[in-house]
Amino acid sequence: MEDIAGKTFDVVIVGSGPAGLTAALYAARADLSPLVFEGPEPGGQLMTTTDVENFPGYPEGVMGPKMMQDFREQATRFGADCRYGFVSDIDFSKRPYKITVDEKTEVYANAIIASTGASAKxxxxxxxxxxxxxxxxxxxxxxxxxxxxxxxxxxxxxxxxxxxxxxxxxxxxxxxxxxxxxxxxxxxxxxxxxxxxxxxxxxxxxxxxxxxxxxxxxxxxxxxxxxxxxxxxxxxxxxxxAIGHKPNTDLFKGVVEMDDVGYIKTKGQSTETDLPGLFACGDAMDAVYRQAVTAAGTGCKAALDAERYLGELESEEAIAESHWK
Incomplete structure (x- = not known):
């Protein structure tokens, strides 16, 4: 597997549930070569679910782990780089953002998609x-x-x-x-x-x-x-x-606006946070629906929002560079 230490990526996705892997699929199809860190529970909460009967496209139902395997295979088919790894720290002080994985490997990202999910209590x-x-x-x-x-x-x-x-x-x-x-x-x-x-x-x-x-x-x-x-x-x-859920968003505390429980707040109907280049999707920002299909939908939105952001960033840099010539 290619050594990624010290490299800069257009999009790094943190988390690998339905939201993260859908974001990876869309980002990969947009030629953004996304890097996905799968976290401590690759596949998310669906890995502990037996029969999933309410996700479109599976008329006979599907085992949770099998569905997440399908998500992963589809994303990697288009070029997403999905890797085992736990993001232990992100330096948001300057861009590109520095991401530390497993407390040792450092990579850089122009845009980050937070799809870290939530855990039931x-x-x-x-x-x-x-x-x-x-x-x-x-x-x-x-x-x-x-x-x-x-x-x-x-x-x-x-x-x-x-x-x-x-x-x-x-x-x-x-x-x-x-x-x-x-x-x-x-x-x-x-x-x-x-x-x-x-x-x-x-x-x-x-x-x-x-x-x-x-x-x-x-x-x-x-x-x-x-x-x-x-x-x-x-x-x-x-x-x-039914004693509540805890969003897995400690990594972003003090960096972006959250509600009292810890769900990341996004702007309007988008997945943009109040930090440029950081997008949130899935159960990390959804305290209401918490379904695989809605998580996947926000993952799609996050990838499209990130693609748009990177395009605008590239235009700004090109304009700034032309002014110096």
Missing amino acids: WLHLESEQKLRGKGVSACATCDGAFFRDQHVVVVGGGDTAMEEATFLTKFASKVTVVHRRDELRASKAMQTRAFNNDKIEFMWDSELIEVLGDQVVDGVKIKNSNTGEITELEDVTGVFV
């Missing part, structure tokens, strides 16, 4: 991690349809949890919300909607302590924090952890 139970993608999920929109006429559990008490619980009632026969307090943190409107739904039940002052099952979820254990009583729900087949 988990309960950090061994049984939960073991059954992720096998009945344990953090996305009702992605996986809810797999639980038609079944009993599922939602963990959480905020807007996300109530939204997930309400959505799941379209499919599930029963949704049990497990919340560690005796009242919800969700907005009044979201609470009212959930309380008025006959399919939703609540377990207050409770926490999920174990997900049961070997190959798939076949029950849960819930502990009441006041009495210490443990209840086993043996008919539960799905667990949705």
Whole structure:
């Protein structure tokens, strides 16, 4: 593989989920020879997803890892250079921006596309991690349809949890919300909607302590924090952890404008940030939809925005050079 140390690239893409690899595809087709650093989780969150049935072009559904392999192969076919590597630091003090990978290799970029994604917050139970993608999920929109006429559990008490619980009632026969307090943190409107739904039940002052099952979820254990009583729900087949997401944007903190949670803010409908030459796409900037297809769409936008930016930069440099002659 070609040595890249010390070289300058038109576009460097940080992250390799649907957003990053779509950006790589579009940038490669624009002859920008993008360099992609795949990060600590190449392929992003879809690598832990089993069946993906809601992405256009896969009428029979597809395994998450297979879909990301297809994304990667398509991007590299047109010239994207996808490499394992974790971007540990970026020097934004001057352009081209200096990028340090794995704390040792340095490359330079005229434009950077941040597609570092977001990570669901988990309960950090061994049984939960073991059954992720096998009945344990953090996305009702992605996986809810797999639980038609079944009993599922939602963990959480905020807007996300109530939204997930309400959505799941379209499919599930029963949704049990497990919340560690005796009242919800969700907005009044979201609470009212959930309380008025006959399919939703609540377990207050409770926490999920174990997900049961070997190959798939076949029950849960819930502990009441006041009495210490443990209840086993043996008919539960799905667990949705809805305690929030954390955008993986620490690399850009203090450099670009973000919201209170850490999602990168972009200008209008574009992917431009308030730092020239830095573009953000996917779950790093989308706190609302968090779907593979919407992430891919913003990846496309980021590549087009970067191409336009580089064209304008080239024109400015050409004009400046002509003035010196």
